[in-house]
Amino acid sequence: MKLSSRIKRCGLSPMRQFYPSEVAAVRRGLKIYHMNIGQPDIDTPPVFLEEVRRYGERVVPYAPAPGEQAYLRAVRAYYENLGCDLEEGDILATFGGSEALEIALACMLEEGDEVLVPEPFYPNYTTFVNVTGGKIRPIPTAAAEGYRFAARERIEPLINDRTRAILVTTPGNPTGVVLSREEMRLLADIAKEHDLFLISDEVYREIVYTREKSTMLSFADAAENVVVIDSVSKRFSTTGARVGALISRNRELMGQALKWAQGRLCITTLDQLGAARMYETLGTEYFLSVRDEYRRRRDATVAALERIPGVGFTCPEGAFYLMVTLPVDDTEKLQYFLLEEFQDRGETVMFAPGGGFYSDDRLGRDKIRIAYVMAPEKMTRAVELLGLGIEAYRRKTENG
């Protein structure tokens, strides 16, 4: 049986390859610090489970295809607080930010169409673009420039007649870059001038250290272009709820998106009710406390990184990731070494090798992505292990 060449072009998670070595390391009794995955250890707000627990109906029925009223209302109110007036039809409840992106791309792309994405980028973007038959055209960035990309001369030469959208993540995964208002304005202008969609993945919106939080939805003149991807996963540390939103004032797009939504009937009923309750009861105070906790984790991570000779990085402005350039030839080999040949007091560490965040995995081989999702003291120890590991790896490779 023939399988689709589109799905064949997609990759499996680059982390999967380390799984056997990881299992073996755990069997040998090693404790592993996980800087490789974006699963925060911050508590899910108790109101989420409270709301789910108090569900009192006898049947758990389909939700409406566009979303539960309570959830859509709560998302509208949240955006009202951000200064954005949305109508109910501007919001579609989705299975996490993932499905929002999947639907947006499926509505825009056909065989051979292109999406501009600053590189390095979140690897799952590739899957959602590839399954449409479209492809990502990367906007290259440089570590030395802190991975910033929002400049007209970098973007416009990449636009051609197959370009349908620009897809950005702000605050950024994996780079931690947060776009300034001027950068956001520029991207909105470029999208308008070239008649492109501007998909803005803003799931980390509340986790921003150096600027005011913001959204592309605030550019009223680019209302037809802007599409926002949102989710409760990171905002409320409920990644397992799978409740997100596709948001756009472009009614033609939302009309098409509704077809997809009706096709899969609805998203989970109980989780939407829990998500609604979080939005209703938690606001600025909660967001700031979570933001401050991530800042402590960032600061601990950065301080520990500064003690490792030869590493390069830009202090992240938002989200809970950073890209680090290491003084090694290949960070995948380093990861295998850390799992198979290294330990310090019975402990080792995992990270995400940089290659997975580039369209050409020969790029990024000297880089890693760190997710600082653990408490500050754990991050300090994890980065210390990374430093010791690099030292041991270099001793081995230079002598080998």
Next chain:
Amino acid sequence: MKLSSRIKRCGLSPMRQFYPSEVAAVRRGLKIYHMNIGQPDIDTPPVFLEEVRRYGERVVPYAPAPGEQAYLRAVRAYYENLGCDLEEGDILATFGGSEALEIALACMLEEGDEVLVPEPFYPNYTTFVNVTGGKIRPIPTAAAEGYRFAARERIEPLINDRTRAILVTTPGNPTGVVLSREEMRLLADIAKEHDLFLISDEVYREIVYTREKSTMLSFADAAENVVVIDSVSKRFSTTGARVGALISRNRELMGQALKWAQGRLCITTLDQLGAARMYETLGTEYFLSVRDEYRRRRDATVAALERIPGVGFTCPEGAFYLMVTLPVDDTEKLQYFLLEEFQDRGETVMFAPGGGFYSDDRLGRDKIRIAYVMAPEKMTRAVELLGLGIEAYRRKTENG
């Protein structure tokens, strides 16, 4: 901005057009009997909410991409009871049967590829096929033959070099047809001989009145061809949980499907735990009691239909739907009439007009689909209203 021609080819739910008339009818104080949607009023098993309520962790984290261990184990055990030995890698947890189908088709189809589907069929199949750029080639059936289609001479002439799969629903929505073992065997043979996938949507498996329940997975020699779509939605009356499964022993397919699964990270954590508990605690006795309840509803529906002059139908063998041919020119017009101009003691009725179940909506205009999801006495009254409505409609159209 240009939108994908694929999504434009998809339709919105054919039921949406009646929504304004429905709202107006309710505002006028009318009570509406809903035979139009497949939302059962049977209680969700209390163990589902019990399990969800007893979740005691502080964080609701991502589940593993292929599914929660507890859920995958429970699905395996369920199939073991059906006589099918599955390995863990044969099962992928999905957002309902809908996502299972979406993933299967995305892994198989590219621009211009074809899937054979007996017609009339579940309208959402069209969306999932269209978004890949593929298309449905219908296998025509006749009301007079009870919508049966599994004959070599009906299927083989439709196979060409773009055919990738045969997609069947058994027990059938909208027809209530349940394939016999011989018919299933024949389909498996055709798939094998022509190197096609055989996608079998078996979400209504336990609701079968006239035969032993069965699954395409039992044909070991067609293991590479068979792909089963499954879900807890109808089996346990938990449509809002959105927990389903894609099941196949074709490892190449499942390997590709895992890429999609990793792309969207995971399905809902709590709902999987609830679904696992239902599979663990409810078995044959529960399934038979639900089946018997639907049989009572079917019998009430059929008895009431027999009292309406000029209607044609075949008594359904499974699921909870039946197609009925009505003595009217256009069942959409009849539906508008029932909402806007008809009532009997303050009540009226809704159904799904037949056109939505055909690739060419000029077919099926004299037909409706009834979902017998209400208690027997309600079904009796709903069908009585249909009969009175037809009478009134015919009086009006014949005089008008």
